[in-house]
Amino acid sequence: MNIEKKGLLFLSYGSPSSKDDLVPYMTSIRHGRVPTDAEVANLTHRYDVIGQWSNVELQTMAERQYNRLLTLLPSIPSAIGYLHMKPSIADAVDTLVKQGVEHIIAIVTAPFFTSLGTGAYEKQVQAAIGDFQDVTFDVIRAWWDQPSFIEYWVKAVSDCINDTKDVFVIFSAHSIPLINSHNADSYALALEESAKEIAQRCDLEQWSVAWQSAAPHGQWLGPTVAEAINQSLRSGAIHIAFVPFGFVSNHVEVLYDNDVECKELVDAGGAVYMRAEMPNCDETFLQAMASAIIERIHS
Numbered sequence: 001m002n003i004e005k006k007g008l009l010f011l012s013y014g015s016p017s018s019k020d021d022l023v024p025y026m027t028s029i030r031h032g033r034v035p036t037d038a039e040v041a042n043l044t045h046r047y048d049v050i051g052q053w054s055n056v057e058l059q060t061m062a063e064r065q066y067n068r069l070l071t072l073l074p075s076i077p078s079a080i081g082y083l084h085m086k087p088s089i090a091d092a093v094d095t096l097v098k099q100g101v102e103h104i105i106a107i108v109t110a111p112f113f114t115s116l117g118t119g120a121y122e123k124q125v126q127a128a129i130g131d132f133q134d135v136t137f138d139v140i141r142a143w144w145d146q147p148s149f150i151e152y153w154v155k156a157v158s159d160c161i162n163d164t165k166d167v168f169v170i171f172s173a174h175s176i177p178l179i180n181s182h183n184a185d186s187y188a189l190a191l192e193e194s195a196k197e198i199a200q201r202c203d204l205e206q207w208s209v210a211w212q213s214a215a216p217h218g219q220w221l222g223p224t225v226a227e228a229i230n231q232s233l234r235s236g237a238i239h240i241a242f243v244p245f246g247f248v249s250n251h252v253e254v255l256y257d258n259d260v261e262c263k264e265l266v267d268a269g270g271a272v273y274m275r276a277e278m279p280n281c282d283e284t285f286l287q288a289m290a291s292a293i294i295e296r297i298h299s
């Protein structure tokens with residue numbers, strides 16, 4: 001197909017900009033279950049602590065990643081859509097079709113595939129495209145295997161530990177509910193494989209993979225980051241470095257769940273908390289997405 005007929009659909013989770021967004025945002029995340037006042041208060045507090053309501057950078061991170069990514073790509077029609085905010089994925093598909101796009105290449109700002117996480121975006125793309133005859137789509141299911149992804153994290157981990165001795169490194173990602181254990185297995189295997197490659201390239205002696213930010217109900221994939229912290233403290237770690245490589249930017253999971261909650265546990269255990277810089281708009285990192293997209297444009 002002619003490249004002019006191909007379009008990029010850039011998909012992200014969505015991040016609230018004001019407290020008024022919170023109830024609809026949480027209701028969307030929870031598949032239509034309206035949050036209780038206590039649940040809203042808990043999340044409001046976490047966003048208060050990280051300064052979400054006044055920090056335009058946090059509110060517009062995905063949009064800035066998208067604009068930066070476009071500078072690394074050949075010029076093609078493109079649109080951004082969010083899983084839990086406006087413009088929705090359906091809005092973005094409409095925008096592309098109105099530009100004459102006949103084949104949509106979709107990518108999610110999450111490097112690892114899980115059917116409950118990135119799979120949810122795929123379902124929405126499929127539903128939105130169902131409204132149009134003759135429009136086809138191709139979802140890039142994962143892009144952690146791109147060399148630039150590893151390259152970014154090798155440098156971020158090296159910069160973070162900066163020759164510190166006696167450091168235990170915890171690689172982490174969003175936990176997932178254990179509804180379908182096969183799915184959890186492939187998600188966990190991909191993260192283990194990626195962490196192992198980064199650890200080898202950084203010559204790490206002590207490291208593990210753990211899961212964070214689970215909801216307080218149901219059964220979720222473990223070990224948790226709290227368990228990993230305890231294990232590293234028992235092994236005598238003096239420094240504990242976090243690498244939340246399942247995330248792509250300064251999300252509340254990193255700025256609160258890691259930098260506040262995990263740090264408290266590390267401090268209480270008498271060790272020093274460290275954390276690798278998140279990619280945000282880093283060009284090497286965005287090149288991983290760009291390379292995955294370019295492969296699909298030419299396939």
Ligand SMILES: CC1=C(CCC(=O)O)c2cc3nc(cc4[nH]c(cc5[nH]c(cc1n2)c(C)c5CCC(=O)O)c(CCC(=O)O)c4C)C(CCC(=O)O)=C3C
Pocket residue numbers: 013014015016026029030039042043109110114116117118174175176177215247250251252253
């Ligand atoms: C698999 C997965 C990813 C990775 C794949 C991907 O990236 O898509 C992800 C990413 C993200 N999740 C995010 C935020 C949140 N996720 C929540 C809650 C939940 N996530 C879930 C799953 C995932 N989530 C699940 C099963 C729930 C529980 C629902 C329930 O309770 O049944 C809640 C509510 C928590 C509360 O209620 O306290 C928040 C605020 C942000 C940051 C946005 C920002 O930058 O602000 C990001 C990138």
Ligand SMILES: [Fe+2]
Pocket residue numbers: none
């Ligand atoms: Fe989430």
